[in-house]
Amino acid sequence: KAVVSTQSTGRFPLAFKTTFENNTFKHIVLGVFHNGRFGALGLSRRDTLMYKALKYETLYDLLAEFTKCYQDCYHRVDRIKLGLPVSHDNQSMEAVMWKYAYIRLSKLSTKEFKQNCDSYSKQLRGKTAHQMKYAKQSVDAAKTMITDVSDNSSTGSARSKCQKLNKGGSR
Secondary structure (H helix, E strand, O other), X not given: OOOXXXXXXXXXEEEEEEEEOOEEEEEEXXXXXXXXXXXXXXXXXXXXXOOEEEEEOOHHHHHHHHHHHHHHOOOEEEEEEEXXXXXXXXXXXXXXXXXXXXXXXXXXXXXXXXXXXXXXXXXHHHOXXXXXXXXXXXXXXXXHHHXXXXXXXXXXXXXXXXXXXXXXXXX
């Protein structure tokens, strides 16, 4: 067996919310990224819902496999939460950010699901948890600044565009 350097391995929380016979279930595993491959570690009564080897070329492939395994157990996956990478520093005081990105499968097409996974994967490959958290805070701050500027604007069209942007509407 080869020795794996922990510094080149990304670890991030993956949380699933599923429904079976009108009951809600939650399950969390540790997603792993190493040498361009994804996998997962976890515990479950079902073998198919815990360990996933580092063989998935994309995050979408890994999540689609989990979704299929849940369906084989008659569960419907309602939501997947992706957390920020977990630090490798044993002395780190940095809190684990469990909920960085949400994927609500009922509201997304397969193409949109893949795009969300690809977006998160690109961030995961190139950044640490601190960098990803800072980038998200910067985007949120920019949205706030846009809203503040539009409220001081004398034109109603700029204000309505920003309000639509903040409410998730189109431009």
